[in-house]
Amino acid sequence: MSTIPLDYETLRLIWWLLLGVLLIGFAIMGGRDLGVGALLPFAARTDDERRVLLNVVGPTWEGNQVWLVLGGGAIFAAFPPLYAVSFSGFYLAMIVILLALILRPVGFKFRGKIADARWRATWDWALFIGGAVPSLIFGVAVGNVILGAPFHFDDTMRSFYTGNFFLLLTPFALLCGLVSLGMLVTQGASVIVGRTDGLLAERARTIGIWAALGTIVLFALGGVWVAFGIDGHVITSVVDPNAPINPLAKTVELVRGGWLSNYGAYPWMIAAPVIGFAGMAMAVLGLNARWKLVPLLATSAGIFGVISTAGLSLFPFLLPSSSVPQAGLTLWDASSSHTTLFIMLLVTAFFLPIIILYTGYVFRVMRGPVTTTSLNNNPNAY
Amino acid sequence: MIDMTVVELSRWQFAATAMYHFIFVPLTLGLSMLMAIMESVYVMTGREIWRKATIFWGTLFGVNFAMGVATGIVMEFQFGMNWSYYSHYVGDVFGAPLAIEGLMAFFLEATFVGLFFFGWDRMSKVGHLVVTWLVALGTNFSALWILIANGWMQNPVGSKFNPDTMRMEVTDFMAVLFNSVAQAKFVHTVSAGYVCGAVFIFAISAFYLARGKHVEIAKRSMVVAASFGLAGALSVVVLGDESGYVATEHQKMKIAALEASYHTEEAPAPWTVIALPGEDGGAPSFSLQIPWVGGLITTRSLDEELLGIEELTEHAQLRIRSGMIAYDALQDIRADGTNQDARAIFDEHWADLGYGLLLKKYREDVGNATDAEIAMAAEDTVPDVWPLFWTFRIMMGLGFFFIAFFAFWFWKASTGKLDSNKNLLWLSFFLLPTPWVAIEAGWFIAEFGRQPWVVEGVLPTFYAASTLNFWDLVISLSFFTLLYTVLFVIMIMLMVKIVKAGPKDHFFIDSPDVDDFVVAALPATPATKELGS
Numbered sequence: 063m064s065t066i067p068l069d070y071e072t073l074r075l076i077w078w079l080l081l082g083v084l085l086i087g088f089a090i091m092g093g094r095d096l097g098v099g100a101l102l103p104f105a106a107r108t109d110d111e112r113r114v115l116l117n118v119v120g121p122t123w124e125g126n127q128v129w130l131v132l133g134g135g136a137i138f139a140a141f142p143p144l145y146a147v148s149f150s151g152f153y154l155a156m157i158v159i160l161l162a163l164i165l166r167p168v169g170f171k172f173r174g175k176i177a178d179a180r181w182r183a184t185w186d187w188a189l190f191i192g193g194a195v196p197s198l199i200f201g202v203a204v205g206n207v208i209l210g211a212p213f214h215f216d217d218t219m220r221s222f223y224t225g226n227f228f229l230l231l232t233p234f235a236l237l238c239g240l241v242s243l244g245m246l247v248t249q250g251a252s253v254i255v256g257r258t259d260g261l262l263a264e265r266a267r268t269i270g271i272w273a274a275l276g277t278i279v280l281f282a283l284g285g286v287w288v289a290f291g292i293d294g295h296v297i298t299s300v301v302d303p304n305a306p307i308n309p310l311a312k313t314v315e316l317v318r319g320g321w322l323s324n325y326g327a328y329p330w331m332i333a334a335p336v337i338g339f340a341g342m343a344m345a346v347l348g349l350n351a352r353w354k355l356v357p358l359l360a361t362s363a364g365i366f367g368v369i370s371t372a373g374l375s376l377f378p379f380l381l382p383s384s385s386v387p388q389a390g391l392t393l394w395d396a397s398s399s400h401t402t403l404f405i406m407l408l409v410t411a412f413f414l415p416i417i418i419l420y421t422g423y424v425f426r427v428m429r430g431p432v433t434t435t436s437l438n439n440n441p442n443a444y
Numbered sequence: 445m446i447d448m449t450v451v452e453l454s455r456w457q458f459a460a461t462a463m464y465h466f467i468f469v470p471l472t473l474g475l476s477m478l479m480a481i482m483e484s485v486y487v488m489t490g491r492e493i494w495r496k497a498t499i500f501w502g503t504l505f506g507v508n509f510a511m512g513v514a515t516g517i518v519m520e521f522q523f524g525m526n527w528s529y530y531s532h533y534v535g536d537v538f539g540a541p542l543a544i545e546g547l548m549a550f551f552l553e554a555t556f557v558g559l560f561f562f563g564w565d566r567m568s569k570v571g572h573l574v575v576t577w578l579v580a581l582g583t584n585f586s587a588l589w590i591l592i593a594n595g596w597m598q599n600p601v602g603s604k605f606n607p608d609t610m611r612m613e614v615t616d617f618m619a620v621l622f623n624s625v626a627q628a629k630f631v632h633t634v635s636a637g638y639v640c641g642a643v644f645i646f647a648i649s650a651f652y653l654a655r656g657k658h659v660e661i662a663k664r665s666m667v668v669a670a671s672f673g674l675a676g677a678l679s680v681v682v683l684g685d686e687s688g689y690v691a692t693e694h695q696k697m698k699i700a701a702l703e704a705s706y707h708t709e710e711a712p713a714p715w716t717v718i719a720l721p722g723e724d725g726g727a728p729s730f731s732l733q734i735p736w737v738g739g740l741i742t743t744r745s746l747d748e749e750l751l752g753i754e755e756l757t758e759h760a761q762l763r764i765r766s767g768m769i770a771y772d773a774l775q776d777i778r779a780d781g782t783n784q785d786a787r788a789i790f791d792e793h794w795a796d797l798g799y800g801l802l803l804k805k806y807r808e809d810v811g812n813a814t815d816a817e818i819a820m821a822a823e824d825t826v827p828d829v830w831p832l833f834w835t836f837r838i839m840m841g842l843g844f845f846f847i848a849f850f851a852f853w854f855w856k857a858s859t860g861k862l863d864s865n866k867n868l869l870w871l872s873f874f875l876l877p878t879p880w881v882a883i884e885a886g887w888f889i890a891e892f893g894r895q896p897w898v899v900e901g902v903l904p905t906f907y908a909a910s911t912l913n914f915w916d917l918v919i920s921l922s923f924f925t926l927l928y929t930v931l932f933v934i935m936i937m938l939m940v941k942i943v944k945a946g947p948k949d950h951f952f953i954d955s956p957d958v959d960d961f962v963v964a965a966l967p968a969t970p971a972t973k974e975l976g977s
Contacts, residue, residue: 121562124513125555128546134520135543142535142611149524149531150910156525157920161927164514168931171510175938217778219610220529222911306608398536399606399613406540413547417555424555427566443562 066404071303071394073403077140078377078393080410084136086369088129089200089246090362091421095123097250099166099193100243103186105254105266112186113174114432116444118257120170121428125421127166139406143219143309143396144380151213151223152203155230159196166192174444193250194243201242204372205235208321209292210384215310224385234292237284244277245365248345252357255349257432267349270357274345274364281338281368288375294320295382301394309395314387321375331374338367446804451909453917454526457924459891461518463884464928468512470883473587473634474641474676475505476580480573481668487573497661498576499564500947501645506561507938511931513554518924526917527898530908534899536613537603537620538593545589553582587634595626597899598695598890605794605902607777607787612902625695628683629890635680636886639846640879642673646853647876648943653862654869658946667857674850681843695900698893700753701829702836704728707752718837721830753826760799760822763901764813767800769793772811798902799825805906824896824904832893835885842882849875 068076098119106112137145149156165188173185209232212225251270255263288294293316301312317323325331341364348356376382382390397403479498486494520542524531531539556578563572596603602619603612614620646669652662700706704719706727715737719728770793776786802821803810813821853872856862863869898905 121558122555124557125551127513127517128551128554131517131520131550132543132546134517134524135539135546138520138524138531138535139539139543142539143532145524145535145539146528146531146910149521150526150528150912153525153910153912153916154919156521157923160518160521161923163517164927164931167510167513168934171506172934172938175507175941219532220911221532306606308609398539399609401614401617402536402540405614405617406543409540409544409547413551417547417551420552421555424559427559427563 066400068404068407069304070400070403073400073407074303074393074397076407077136077397077403078380080407081133081136081140082370082373084129084133086366088126088133089365089369090249091126091129092123093197093246093249093365094253095119095126095166095250096193096197097246097248098253099189099250100197100247101250101254101266101269102193103190105251105269106262109179109182111262112182113444114258114262115254116170116173116189118253118432120444122425123170124167125424127163136406136410140398140403141380141391141393141396142398143221143307144391147213147221147223147391148203148207148211148381150221151211151225152206152230153223154227155199155203159199162192162195162199164192165189170444193246197243197246198239201239202230202235204242205232205238206230207381208238208288208372208376209234210295210382210387210390212385213383214386214389234284234287237280237287241277241280241284241368244273244280245342245361245368247273248277248342249358249361249365251349252345252361255352256354256358259431263352267352270349271346274342274349274361277364277368278339278342278346281335281342285335288321289319292321293318294323294375295379295387295390296320296323297378297392301378301392303394305394307395307397309389309391311395312388312392314382314390316387324374324377334367334370334374336367338364338371341365341367446906446909447911447914448906449914450912450917451906453914453921454909454912455905457917457921458522458526460921461515461522461924461928462891463887464932465512465515465519466883466887467880468508468515469587470633470637470640470879471508471644472505472512473583473637474639474644475501475508476576476583476641477638478641478645478668478672479505480576480580481672482665483573483576485668487569493660493664496947497665500661501665502560503942504644504648504939507935507942509557511935514931515928516550526910526912527908528910530898530903532611533903533908534600534603534612536611537596537600540614540617541589541593541596541620545586545593549582549585549589551582553579553586556582584634587637588630591630591633592621592623592626594890595623595629596620597897598629598894599623599625600899600902605797607774607790607794608781610778612899631683632680632886635676635683636879636883638676639673639680640883642669642676642850643846643876643879645669646673646850647873650869650872651943652946654866654873659863661947663862666853666862670850670853670857673846674854677843677846677850681840681847684843696751697753697756697825698827698832698889700751700756701827701832701893702889703750704731704829704833705750705752706754708755709750709752713750719833753829757822757826760825761818763796763799764802764818764821766793767796767798768803768811768813769800770795770797771800775811795901798897798899798904801907802896802904804904827893827895832889835888839882839885839889842878842885846879846882 066073098115102112102115106115134145137148169185169189169192173182173189176182211223212229213221213223215221248270251266251273254266255270258266296315296317297312298315299311299313305311341360341362344360345357345364348360378392378394380391380393380396398406479501482494482501483498485491486498523538523542556575559567559572559575560579563575567575600612601623602614602616604615605611606613620626645665649662649665649669652658653666703713703716704721704727705713705716712735714733714735716728717732717734719731722729770790773786773790773793774797776783777790780786799821800810802824803813803817805824806817806820807813849872853862856864894900896904896906898908
């Protein structure tokens with residue numbers, strides 16, 4: 063279509079950024095609930111305490127999870143080859159994530175309906191799995207993206223994945239999984255500290271401080287590993303960012319530490335890891351000082367920094383291939399058509415601000431500390 | 445070659461997870477609207493009983509909604525996981541409505557559903573009513589976008605195959621939105637959801653009335669459900685999605701299969717009430733027909749003829765041959781992108797490329813297919829007639845039954861005699877599962893009737909699956925089956941408990957005034973002491 067006011071290259075770049083916004087949006091918003099789920103059996107010991115935690119996130123968690131649904135939808139609509147290759151390639155890992163995520167809505171809803179200790183304990187562990195397992199595996203997936211996944215295409219663009227589930231669990235990928243788990247647990251702890259008092263807040267505070275410190279150490283270790291232990295992918299042919307997609311049209315070379323080359327070419331990108339470290343460090347300080355709001359804001363900034371670091375390091379790659387490096391997907395050769403990217407941009411530009419507005423409204427209505435007293439006065443509480 | 449076992453298992457998994465998800469979706473559609481209506485009455489009249497009714501049905505809605513959310517995310521991810529070639533091949537068109545569903549509908553629904561449950565004391569009456577309507581609106585928008593996506597699979601308008609990227613790409617997005625099949629499906633499906641919600645509320649209320657419990661709420665709920673259900677049932681039949689079937693060739697094949705009409709009937713075609721399969725399962729050996737009605741139902745006219753399976757199969761052969769030409773031209777373009785002759789040939793034949801791909805089941809080099817292979821591929825375009833024929837009759841029969849059911853109860857309600865006959869109330873209660881029979885039948889007809897295509901005329905189902913291995917599918921299918929079965933049993937158990945406890949002023953089913961439940965072995969805290977006391 064000649065009437066599209068933005069060129070293909072610009073649209074591809076915008077959608078790469080939007081994908082980042084949606085995934086970071088999920089990590090920050092959904093991370094609240096995943097983190098609280100992962101903390102549920104440890105930060106809260108009695109049934110009352112656990113109900114307080116569930117009711118802290120209960121009224122808003124469903125909306126937060128839509129960031130993930132939307133992230134999935136946006137990958138499908140804006141980068142179909144990425145959606146096709148990654149979701150089928152990481153098949154069993156995706157199944158584990160799905161089975162864990164299925165436990166969440168029913169866990170929240172079913173747990174409080176019967177006042178039986180064993181019933182409730184079962185759902186507490188279901189909610190723990192639903193929070194901790196996806197947090198870990200999302201990170202393991204990112205680790206495998208950095209390492210490259212073993213896939214290639216035939217001449218009809220059908221993809222073949224030659225790895226298996228256990229090959230995903232390499233030491234580096236597990237380290238990335240722990241970074242992800244660490245920062246989402248810190249996010250959950252920050253929510254708990256912000257919304258509750260007493261023992262519950264104290265336990266969350268302690269766990270949150272350790273989780274944040276762990277995230278900082280592991281994130282730094284990951285950086286060293288990427289610099290000295292992992293091959294980055296570098297495109298050696300000329301790329302036309304306006305061309306129709308064809309992942310096989312480029313040539314790619316592997317360079318030790320190559321994922322750090324963007325920071326030389328664009329020094330401003332260093333801001334991302336700096337924000338990552340600073341955010342998590344500030345979270346430690348805020349939690350230590352028992353501030354109510356700072357830890358949540360700081361952890362959110364930290365999450366933004368850490369995920370941005372991964373995205374910027376990979377640029378322009380979305381999913382490198384370890385077995386046939388030439389087949390690796392970049393934002394230039396794995397996007398939707400010019401028309402679809404433009405239509406989806408219009409729709410997103412219209413709806414995303416509205417979503418943020420009404421989400422803000424719902425959080426405002428539901429604000430305020432949650433205590434056992436307020437909970438027992440609400441007949442609809444979880 | 446493609447592993448057909450993996451394809452079969454992938455189809456089973458998708459069918460099982462989709463039909464399971466579709467147990468909860470229609471009830472969400474219907475209940476959200478009925479709750480919004482009841483709460484509107486509460487706000488307008490100020491009578492507390494309507495609020496109590498809204499909260500009670502809302503509790504059941506909540507359990508159902510949780511199941512819908514839990515199984516919905518599986519649907520979105522499965523396209524990429526199990527149907528990765530599909531995702532690449534049509535993602536440019538199909539991905540957009542799915543993403544818009546998230547942006548416009550699911551975000552709205554999921555964000556406000558929390559306020560529906562937790563906002564009663566934190567908002568004004570009107571404010572909360574607006575929230576309830578927004579949840580209902582989000583649910584309906586959600587159905588709209590999913591059916592725009594599904595409608596495109598049945599009637600792939602507004603798009604063209606691009607040989608340079610090896611996929612379908614959008615050419616006219618408005619055509620995708622205003623696809624006649626999608627619009628018909630949307631009205632038909634949401635109406636079916638309304639009927640489902642209405643039967644659900646009506647049946648449970650009839651149970652209360654038959655036992656003389658919660659009479660005030662039961663009667664009021666029955667009046668609302670009967671009126672809303674009658675409107676929904678009329679809409680679901682009159683605006684049945686068959687109206688969109690004439691749009692395309694394979695939809696005609698679907699009609700022919702639904703009617704077991706092996707030969708073209710002259711207009712106006714008769715409607716076959718029942719028929720029995722002939723020898724080797726082919727053309728019927730016996731059939732009972734009503735003249736004219738078939739033409740009216742399927743073409744909405746008296747002068748359009750209804751094509752038969754054999755004529756449509758012959759025509760499919762022509763398209764397969766044209767598809768072979770398109771396939772060869774595509775190979776030439778892939779080998780040399782500057783080959784303008786090949787591009788000209790492809791442009792003329794591209795619409796039949798999908799028919800050419802049907803031959804991939806028999807050989808790799810589609811262009812060299814023999815006459816026998818072409819004939820086999822043409823036979824493949826005929827869906828399995830008899831399961832469709834009978835499922836369709838079950839669905840239609842139930843559709844007409846729901847009109848009669850609600851018309852009867854609407855009349856009883858207008859004359860104030862809802863509780864005059866206990867047996868009828870019990871009968872109404874036991875009819876509770878019927879909407880799901882009709883709805884699952886409808887989904888089966890839509891999807892199974894589209895076979896062998898995943899996108900009609902564009903992409904055969906067997907060609908669209910991921911290159912997974914057998915054990916991947918065995919593992920995922922086993923875990924889904926196990927988890928889904930366990931959750932279903934638990935959900936039914938909880939719903940039964942909620943219904944038994946009935947509408948309360950306090951909405952914890954374990955609150956102290958419910959004697960069915962004993963607080964067992966909870967650590968003693970102030971709250972559990974209060975619960976147990």
